[in-house]
Amino acid sequence: MVQEKPSFHFTEFFFSLHLQGFVNVDCGASNEFTNEKSARRFPNGTRNCCTLKPGQAKNNAYLIRASFKYRKHDKKHRTSFDLYIDVNYWATVSSSTSYEEIMYVSQADDVRVCLVNTGNGVPFITALEQKRLDDDIYRFGYGFLRLNWRYDNGGRLKSSIR
Numbered sequence: 001m002v003q004e005k006p007s008f009h010f011t012e013f014f015f016s017l018h019l020q021g022f023v024n025v026d027c028g029a030s031n032e033f034t035n036e037k038s039a040r041r042f043p044n045g046t047r048n049c050c051t052l053k054p055g056q057a058k059n060n061a062y063l064i065r066a067s068f069k070y071r072k073h074d075k076k077h078r079t080s081f082d083l084y085i086d087v088n089y090w091a092t093v094s095s096s097t098s099y100e101e102i103m104y105v106s107q108a109d110d111v112r113v114c115l116v117n118t119g120n121g122v123p124f125i126t127a128l129e130q131k132r133l134d135d136d137i138y139r140f141g142y143g144f145l146r147l148n149w150r151y152d153n154g155g156r157l158k159s160s161i162r
Contacts, residue, residue, distance in 0.1 A: 039069065042115055042123045047084075049114040052130050057106040060132060064102050066113060067127040070095040079121025084114040095121070103133060 042048040054062070066083060083090040083100055086108070091100045093115075104111065111130070115123035 039071065039124045039126050042117070045117070047114050047116050048123065049112045050125075050128055052111040052113065052128070053109070054111075054130060054132065056109070057111050058109050059105065059107075061103055061105050061135065062111065063129075063131045063133055064104055064111065064113065065099055065127075065129040066093075066101075066125055067099040067129075068093055068097050068124065069126045070124070079124070081118050081120065081123040082116040084112075084116060086112050092118075093123075 052064070054060075064085065070079065078095045080092060080094045083093050085102060085104055086106070090102060091097075093100065113128060115125060117123050
C-alpha cells in the first residue's frame with residue numbers, strides 16, 4: 001500500500017521539478033545551490049513516496065538524483081532503508097550514502113520515488129532532482145540505468161563530482 005501523504009518531521013526541503021536551466025529559489029544565489037543541512041524524514045509508514053509530475057514523463061528519459069546527508073536526526077549512529085523508483089528496486093541507502101543517481105524512462109506521466117522503511121532507522125532524503133535527458137543522446141528503451149561508480153582519473157579537486 002502506498003502512503004501518498006505521509007506524516008513526517010519537516011525541515012527545509014527543495015523539490016526540483018522539470019525546469020530549464022538554473023532557477024533561483026529566492027535565496028540570492030547566482031548559480032546552483034544545495035542546502036545540505038535540510039532533510040525530510042519519514043518516521044511513520046513502511047513506504048513513503050514523492051511523486052514527480054514533470055508533465056510529459058511518459059516515454060521520456062530523465063536523470064533522477066536523490067541526495068542524502070545523514071545528521072543523526074534519529075539519535076542513532078546508523079540508518080538504512082530501500083529506495084524504489086515506481087515499483088522497481090533502485091538501491092539500499094545507508095547513513096554513509098551521499099546520493100543515488102539513475103537514468104529512467106517512465107511508462108506513466110508521473111514518477112514515484114519511494115523510501116521504504118526496512119526497520120533499520122528512519123528513512124530521510126535531503127534533495128530530489130529531476131532533469132530531462134535529450135532523446136538523441138540516451139536511447140535505452142524502457143527501464144533504467146543506475147550509476148554504480150564515478151571516478152575522477154587525474155583530477156586535482158577533492159570535491160565530489162556530480
